[in-house]
Amino acid sequence: MKIILVGASGDVGRAAYAELASRHDVVSAGRSSGDIQVDLTSGDSIEAMYRQIGPVDAVISAAGEVEFGRVSDMTTDKFRFGLENKVLTQINLVLFGLETVREGGSFTLTSGILDRDPVRMGTGAAIANGALGGFVTSAAIDLPRNLRLNAVSPGLLDVSADQYGAWFPGHDPVSSKRVGLAYAKCVEGGITGKVVAVD
């Protein structure tokens, strides 16, 4: 398969790449690194990426940013930031890719654990993750050409635990290997409309 992987340089993207790159042609994309540069907040940038790469069998996004903070310190704009930079960005990748992904191909987005197993300061992430879950559940029944759509929703990755573990009391980090397998399940398997939790 030919696969576009956006956000390839992050911990989650590296887990997906490690699982898939040995048996597929994975084109890595990122804001400032990878085989090709793309800004998911810009439809023009996404269209240019798809035009440059051409038809593919799968698109994976492991890209997204949210603001962290206690609810009492959050503002409308801080919540909006996550909706713009983790939700609408990944939705853009689907909307602009509907013609580029081949018949029966797939989109796999990335949400995260914080809407089902919340932590303090994580509400910006929880909102974004919930929105992405609603998107894949619903849009999957409404896509053309047998396209499939899923999201991987990983817990805190083992490789991220040193940096972020203090915000996740009692969370058991998940192995990057298992996270990579979840992307393989979505790309190589037949499921659609699913949020694949890796807990």
Next chain:
Amino acid sequence: MKIILVGASGDVGRAAYAELASRHDVVSAGRSSGDIQVDLTSGDSIEAMYRQIGPVDAVISAAGEVEFGRVSDMTTDKFRFGLENKVLTQINLVLFGLETVREGGSFTLTSGILDRDPVRMGTGAAIANGALGGFVTSAAIDLPRNLRLNAVSPGLLDVSADQYGAWFPGHDPVSSKRVGLAYAKCVEGGITGKVVAVD
């Protein structure tokens, strides 16, 4: 209890009002109707409402708008509309109300069925509902002064079926009475962080 009910004139708002108004002091609010006018897209308007009404025991929102359409006809802006007008609006009501709701009081928001039981054209709603689910799950563990936070997630209401039923094939409309009870469960009961489905 003294309760603010925003969106009191809609089908869902009327169901909540019918259940609660006989035994509580319910102040109805809406964009253009009700005891008091409020624009949930404006922090200033929400602050003015809270200042005018003063301390309350509960805030209910039954307000929210999304765009409907097939995924292939949707745009980033149409999805953004629902995030702005159903998600960030209701979040605003919580953020600006943290000081006005009394110790142990509650916020009850309104999501909907379309993120768990999707229909074609309903993806804008599914995204908003999922986001609201993430918000209540996470923010509930992070609120000051024992404040509670839940969402009621009703299916298609019986009274709405004539107008919207064609978009919900095979959905069994839910009674407005049961929807009203769900708001009573959130306001008068002790739960927090829950999405109360009425299917």
